[in-house]
Amino acid sequence: MISGALALSIVGGIGGTLTFAAGSPDPTVSKLTVTFNGDSTTSKGFTWYTSHDFKGSDVQVVKKTGAKKPDFKKAVKFSGSYSLSTNSLNEYVHKAEATGLKADTEYYFRVGDQSQNKWSEVGTYTTAPKKGAFTFIDLADTQAKTEDEAILSSETISKALETVPDAEFIVHNGDLVDKGVKEEQWDWLLGHSQESLMNTTIAPSAGNHEDENYAFIDHFNLEVPANSETETGAYYSYDYSNAHFVILNSNEDSDAYANFSEEQIQWLKDDVKAAKAADAKWIIVNIHKGPYTTSNHATDSDILGANGVRNKVAPLMAELDIDFVLQGHDHIYARTKPITSDGTASETKKITETKKGQTVEYTVNPDGTIYLIPATAGPKVYYKNQKPQLGPAYYNLFEVADENHAAIYGPDPGDSKRPMRSQIQNFVGITINKDKLTAVTYEIDQNKNNAEPFIVDQFGIIKK
Ligand SMILES: [Fe+2]
Numbered sequence: 001m002i003s004g005a006l007a008l009s010i011v012g013g014i015g016g017t018l019t020f021a022a023g024s025p026d027p028t029v030s031k032l033t034v035t036f037n038g039d040s041t042t043s044k045g046f047t048w049y050t051s052h053d054f055k056g057s058d059v060q061v062v063k064k065t066g067a068k069k070p071d072f073k074k075a076v077k078f079s080g081s082y083s084l085s086t087n088s089l090n091e092y093v094h095k096a097e098a099t100g101l102k103a104d105t106e107y108y109f110r111v112g113d114q115s116q117n118k119w120s121e122v123g124t125y126t127t128a129p130k131k132g133a134f135t136f137i138d139l140a141d142t143q144a145k146t147e148d149e150a151i152l153s154s155e156t157i158s159k160a161l162e163t164v165p166d167a168e169f170i171v172h173n174g175d176l177v178d179k180g181v182k183e184e185q186w187d188w189l190l191g192h193s194q195e196s197l198m199n200t201t202i203a204p205s206a207g208n209h210e211d212e213n214y215a216f217i218d219h220f221n222l223e224v225p226a227n228s229e230t231e232t233g234a235y236y237s238y239d240y241s242n243a244h245f246v247i248l249n250s251n252e253d254s255d256a257y258a259n260f261s262e263e264q265i266q267w268l269k270d271d272v273k274a275a276k277a278a279d280a281k282w283i284i285v286n287i288h289k290g291p292y293t294t295s296n297h298a299t300d301s302d303i304l305g306a307n308g309v310r311n312k313v314a315p316l317m318a319e320l321d322i323d324f325v326l327q328g329h330d331h332i333y334a335r336t337k338p339i340t341s342d343g344t345a346s347e348t349k350k351i352t353e354t355k356k357g358q359t360v361e362y363t364v365n366p367d368g369t370i371y372l373i374p375a376t377a378g379p380k381v382y383y384k385n386q387k388p389q390l391g392p393a394y395y396n397l398f399e400v401a402d403e404n405h406a407a408i409y410g411p412d413p414g415d416s417k418r419p420m421r422s423q424i425q426n427f428v429g430i431t432i433n434k435d436k437l438t439a440v441t442y443e444i445d446q447n448k449n450n451a452e453p454f455i456v457d458q459f460g461i462i463k464k
């Protein structure tokens, strides 16, 4: 579907006049993403790009029934608005929200311009349940420098959705692209991932590679706090069943906090307090430039300086009773023990459970916050940090702090300080069922198992 659409637009681009049968999908709709926006049980946000030929920003949605094809004559229409893309002035960015939806329900949708009957391909999404178990995928740093690398990253996304078929959304821990102001990199990633992204919901976090010129917020329709800055990224939160997710923007800065404004930190405190008052059982925070990782960035001054994330934001995670922090930026896999507000690991009771031959170790009622970095879903990988600042005391905070699995393939021919690019990708399937969180980490090794994902780590948290 995607390659067909790309081929058609290329033919159009060299002077051919293309006509499409009435009602057939218009291939000039691109970079369509579905996001949380408002109450996740009743609403969704949509973003898509078009040429200037489109004059409307319409979404049609219709409940998925037993019928093979959606009947858009029965659809409900929502209209949004469009603006010029900040990266690419010959494109419009359209945004709209569907609201008043039914919880825990699957819908068909398409986006386009109703006045001209120009529509995208048909996608699907599911609204959040009010309660009950759910599963999502976590991944990071798709960050491709070339279109071939973006194809690799897009394959990680589609393999993740195939491997974790009940995943209701994808959390992306940031660095979606390598240079956020280059629109062609979004064309590559979102274009090659279009079929995946039209059939799930993405909760993206802004990485430092998309920290300029509204490049991040242009591509995603997110409900951000009033008056918050969005030029460098965005911070926002959403509820999903019994969990509350907070996505921070680590591209801000202030005297008090490296990588964060004081406004953002105050918002975080208020947001978590409100979520707890509303009885959220789990609180999960996403920080692209996180405090507890094991490669190059773990010794950056914005992480370990006096106002760095490890000294200023990590203690707050424990004080706010954050259960789990998802990180990106450091391109290596690692996960910690529960870390308390004084920066030490707490000893915690553990139990193991074996199901279908797989054993998972659960940390029971942890005192402190557990941090995870799911390595990379794209090409770029880093070696483990060997600097003396990170001695045994630091690495004792971790349950898993291995050398990068890509190291077995030797240094990258283009950069001997890093392992070979594009050999290994990872993603994590995470299920929350009442008081139990179970995480299964998968690896794709391009040289093994037909490049199909296999399990490399499993762990969990139980909160009684
Ligand atoms: Fe990165």
Ligand SMILES: [Fe+2]
Pocket (backbone or CB within 6 Å): 174, 175, 207, 208, 209, 288, 328, 329, 330
């Ligand atoms: Fe980064």
